[in-house]
Amino acid sequence: MSQKLLQAVAQNTRFRLVNLLKRTQGLSVQEIADHLDMSYMGVKESCQDLERRGLVDARREPKPDGTTGRPRMVYRLTDRAHELFPVASNPLTLEVLDAARRLHGPAGPEKLLLLVWQQKAISLSEKVKGETVLERAISLAKIRDAEGHMAVVEGEGEWRIVEHHCPFLDLIREYPIIVKLETEMFAKVLKAEVRREEVSSGGLVRVEYFLQ
16 A cells, blocks of 8 residues: 555544445445534545545536436545555566466466466365355355455345455456456355446446356
8 A cells, every 4th residue: 555645544534434435436425424423524624635635536416316406416436546455466466477478478377367266266165154155155255355355245136246346456457357267266156157247436446246
């Protein structure tokens, strides 16, 4: 984590606010105040401070209940705020994969990533517990949450694991095959069919694994 960015959210209020926004697609000042049990003006000042630092942005959007009237102002995290959260990869990882490409050709990095994700699947299969798909999903979400994915199980009937953070987003952008490897890993560990969907909004990336 960048030292300057760490200082920007060092105060407890800002830390709680940033973590709340990370798990949403944007909230109004009043909504944030209600969640954090803070005053409206206290939240407003914190949001404006984070906006000046480039960690959140503000936008107007229609009211969620579909009623007419003035659009509400919501605050969302920016791309820069991604650096505030756990990162599992680093420049060395990308350098190693690039070296694999130069040594073994275009398929080199993919073969290396395939091996890594196969090992991850084996390790997770040993840790995840549960007799049903839902029980295994809850167990897997707890493990992924501890790894920094901010994971939680949501839904009724059609259950899904929702992850509000990706510690290796830079790797996925560079090597899209990881999307396929992650989905296959989930399917193997959960012993179920899995569909992956990704939603981007502002500086937020939310990944949902639908269990079928």
